Amino acid sequence: MKRSLSRWLLALSGAVALGFLPAQHALAQTTKKAQVVILATGGTIAGAGASAANSATYQAAKVPVDKLLASVPELGNVADVRGEQVFQIASESFTNAHLLQLAKRVSALSKQKDVDGIVITHGTDTLEETAFFLNLTVHTTKPIVVVGSMRPGTALSADGALNLYNAVATAASPTAAGKGVLVTMNDEINSGRDVAKSVNVRPDAFKSAWGDLGMVVEGQTYWFRAPVKRHTVNSEFDIDQIDSLPQVDIAYGYGNTSPVAYQAFAAAGAKALIHAGTGNGSVSKDVVPALRELRAKGVHIVRSSRVMGGGFVLRNAEQPDDQYDWVVAHDLNPQKARILASLALTKSNDAKVIQRIFMEY
Ligand code: DAS
DSSP states (O other), rough: HHHHHHHHHHHHHHHHHHTTTTHHHHHHHOOOOEEEEEEEEEEEGOOOSTTTTTSSSSSSSSHHHHHHHHTOOOOOOOOOEEEEEEEEEEEHHHHHHHHHHHHHHHHHHOOOOOOOOOEOOOOOOSHHHHHHHHHHOOOOEEEEEEESSSSOOOOTTTSHHHHHHHHHHHHHHHGGSSOOOOETTTTTETTTTTEEESSSSSOOEETTTTTTTTETTTTTEEEEEOSSOOOOGGGGOOOOOOOOOEEEEEEEOOOOOSSHHHHHHHHTOOEEEEEEBBBTBBOOTTTTHHHHHHHTTTTTEEESOOSSSSSSOOTSSSOOOOHTTTTTTTTHHHHHHHHHHHHHHTTTHHHHHHHHHHHHH
């Protein structure tokens, strides 16, 4: 394959040198712009406020995808872009059905020869959950970039236009291939697995406990690290073979807590419960017996931590997880642990298999 390609390139350059092919034609062949599809789902990046001073008071999910693309004509400098309106919702309203529909669309587009990269515009509230889900289930090496904004396009110093430009530039860049699902906000490129919304009113809201992967500056990507956890083509989860997601819910740990929430979620059908624990995923002594009882009834217990910004829950440290047959979420925050636990349950009901999955993804 390589030999025929090099022969083709040699012939092409020879044809240009001998004047059979005009140089600009040959050049055009090699500098064709990447074809990037933008899937719009709503959020602040499609939001509109009453005045330019409204950077936090506005309505999300108002601006349609064609207007979003038209508002940033510079996108055409870095890629041939086309848009699709998949949803028009604020992302706090995302459901598993939305995740499945979006991921299946991304997967289908990634198989098309006329698609080189995909951008998803999304609300920031659950952006990290969607980015992680796509990272785990879409089998492609083509760049997939999820992007949002902290201010609506109508606000002073709105961040959406540059975030979108950076997302398209990244999705158009061959250097972004094979790095898993990416998130471009505030000039940074973060891994969809690691990134989380850590501030709720500033443009520098999205942070990864383990650091960003790189930056986008003036349409150029600059990389400093690459993900090591399993993702996309190296994932055992394939969205093309998943049509439903087992119900998993999250309950918070705090002083004066009680087992009521866990029991209510289990009674409503939850197949696993994510304990958003204090500190190292600690569990109140007033809750442990109820969780052990739920485990005995077949509900999985996953200990994560409510502490943001780094670290990981250690197995058998705060609780005898081996003895209780519980799982630890490792470094994943509760909302990401919910995504992975639900996918893990499409593969196995064995806590040891689920734990292996939490350590590998
Ligand atoms: N409500 C928020 C959302 O849609 C707005 C935003 O920050 O994007 O996630």
